Amino acid sequence: MFRLQNKNYTSIKDSPEVEAFEGNELNSVFSLPPQGSSPEISGLNGFEMNYGLSRTTSYPAAAISEVAVTATAVTEAKQRDSSVLPEKMSFKERKADKSHNLKAVAEEEDCKEKRIRGCTEQGESKITEQNSNSDNDSKNTSNNNNNKRETSADTSKENSKVSEVQKPDYIHVRARRGQATDSHSLAERISIVVDGTKFVQYICEIVHVRREKISERTKYLQDLVPGCNKITGKAGMLDEIINYVQSLQRQVEVENIFLSMKLAAVNPTLDFNIDNFVVTEVFSACTSNFPIEVSSEIANPAYLQFNPLQQVVSCSGLEMGINAPDMALRRTISAPVSSPETFLDSSCFNTVSIPYLNNQ
Amino acid sequence: MTPQPLLMKPNSIKTRFAYGFLRALNSLNKNKPSSPSSPKVIFRRCRMIKLAADASMASAVGSRRAWSRAVLCKIRCQRALAMRGRIRSGGFRRRSGAGKGFGVGQTDGLRKLVPGGGAMDLCCLLDETAHYIKCLTTQVQVMRNIVDICST
Numbered sequence: 001m002f003r004l005q006n007k008n009y010t011s012i013k014d015s016p017e018v019e020a021f022e023g024n025e026l027n028s029v030f031s032l033p034p035q036g037s038s039p040e041i042s043g044l045n046g047f048e049m050n051y052g053l054s055r056t057t058s059y060p061a062a063a064i065s066e067v068a069v070t071a072t073a074v075t076e077a078k079q080r081d082s083s084v085l086p087e088k089m090s091f092k093e094r095k096a097d098k099s100h101n102l103k104a105v106a107e108e109e110d111c112k113e114k115r116i117r118g119c120t121e122q123g124e125s126k127i128t129e130q131n132s133n134s135d136n137d138s139k140n141t142s143n144n145n146n147n148k149r150e151t152s153a154d155t156s157k158e159n160s161k162v163s164e165v166q167k168p169d170y171i172h173v174r175a176r177r178g179q180a181t182d183s184h185s186l187a188e189r190i191s192i193v194v195d196g197t198k199f200v201q202y203i204c205e206i207v208h209v210r211r212e213k214i215s216e217r218t219k220y221l222q223d224l225v226p227g228c229n230k231i232t233g234k235a236g237m238l239d240e241i242i243n244y245v246q247s248l249q250r251q252v253e254v255e256n257i258f259l260s261m262k263l264a265a266v267n268p269t270l271d272f273n274i275d276n277f278v279v280t281e282v283f284s285a286c287t288s289n290f291p292i293e294v295s296s297e298i299a300n301p302a303y304l305q306f307n308p309l310q311q312v313v314s315c316s317g318l319e320m321g322i323n324a325p326d327m328a329l330r331r332t333i334s335a336p337v338s339s340p341e342t343f344l345d346s347s348c349f350n351t352v353s354i355p356y357l358n359n360q
Numbered sequence: 361m362t363p364q365p366l367l368m369k370p371n372s373i374k375t376r377f378a379y380g381f382l383r384a385l386n387s388l389n390k391n392k393p394s395s396p397s398s399p400k401v402i403f404r405r406c407r408m409i410k411l412a413a414d415a416s417m418a419s420a421v422g423s424r425r426a427w428s429r430a431v432l433c434k435i436r437c438q439r440a441l442a443m444r445g446r447i448r449s450g451g452f453r454r455r456s457g458a459g460k461g462f463g464v465g466q467t468d469g470l471r472k473l474v475p476g477g478g479a480m481d482l483c484c485l486l487d488e489t490a491h492y493i494k495c496l497t498t499q500v501q502v503m504r505n506i507v508d509i510c511s512t
Contacts, residue, residue: 217483217487221486241470241493242473245493249496252496258507259507260405263388263409
């Protein structure tokens with residue numbers, strides 16, 4: 001529908017009724033809701049509005065040049081290219097303005113209306129930028145769609161032809177721009193708001209998601225590091241985390257030294273037994289606090305592994321020696337104190353104790 | 361009659377680390393059956409054990425974590441350099457921007473501690489730090505148990 005209107009317009013464009021038709025078209029476009037039921041319709045709608053606006057405000061040739069400059073700036077902002085432009089300073093200023101707006105909106109999402117008012121107040125200064133943005137949008141969409149490419153080509157032709165016809169001077173730029181804003185002020189402001197809100201919402205979402213992630217992980221780390229819950233400041237918390245990691249690494253070093261000394265003392269023939277033995281023991285012995293005997297250390301993890309619900313009961317049972325077969329096994333195992341036999345017996349004990357525990 | 365695999369979760373990081381670490385210790389002990397306990401030998405053995413612990417921890421975690429990838433890559437580089445006869449520990453770190461509210465110096469400190477942390481952003485760095493802390497705790501537990509068992 002809009003494309004048809006555009007083509008009509010391109011056919012009519014030499015007639016003197018250009019301005020009136022344009023106004024009609026803008027009004028018709030504006031009468032539609034800015035966010036349609038389907039995203040395509042809304043996109044088309046926004047595109048058409050931008051299209052009309054780019055036509056209206058890019059009449060002056062100086063404005064066209066400025067539009068080109070700002071269009072490159074906005075393409076840089078959008079695509080984040082690293083190409084250096086000579087007008088980087090103005091781009092930076094605009095970016096700073098935008099980021100300032102973004103921060104304000106990120107902190108309060110409810111102040112959209114306020115920002116909209118701010119946009120409408122700054123509308124006159126930002127018109128060229130937004131129009132260039134819309135131009136950029138039209139170009140981007142033209143890459144995707146042939147029809148849209150046609151229309152953008154039409155707009156460029158129209159721009160050139162209209163500029164040829166009118167040939168404005170640099171002096172009249174202000175006045176003409178002011179005229180344009182006066183005649184289509186509402187539509188322009190709406191287009192700025194629509195584009196701006198989309199852009200701002202997008203950026204806000206990114207910033208918000210990142211902050212959420214960081215705070216979530218910070219909480220997780222706080223739970224993980226002991227004694228970190230009481231610290232409120234992020235700097236102190238980070239210090240605490242760093243200290244904890246350093247202490248853990250130091251503990252690993254200490255265990256390395258112990259282990260190297262122990263392994264230097266232990267016969268190499270023992271290692272297969274260790275391999276069978278330790279793997280079963282290592283995991284659960286860390287929860288058990290019974291370094292009294294090897295056998296108690298052995299029996300306890302078996303309980304812990306098989307009966308996690310009866311963990312406390314089994315621990316107390318081991319301590320007091322209630323279970324008769326278990327006591328017998330313990331007596332048999334705890335008799336030899338030398339390490340290889342205990343290692344061998346430990347595996348035997350595990351094999352024996354499994355059916356017993358399963359029957360239980 | 362192998363009771364061991366029944367007793368624990370076979371795919372947990374702890375299990376895999378313990379298996380890998382014990383295997384590495386075994387091979388270490390086999391390679392040097394005669395062990396005179398001079399401090400130089402002990403120091404070298406300590407270094408080897410640390411390497412083995414790091415490698416087995418990182419390989420137990422797998423390559424889905426950035427810090428384990430960094431550790432594995434570092435060990436591989438060290439081994440390749442040691443094969444050639446020169447060991448040079450060169451750390452190439454690049455720093456990305458620090459986050460809001462976090463001091464730059466502290467973030468840098470954390471980056472230096474967590475392996476491979478030089479090339480992460482803050483979000484990823486915190487995530488990796490949490491996992492690294494967990495794995496270090498596991499490592500310390502397992503190694504302490506091994507030491508206890510050897511000493512008894």
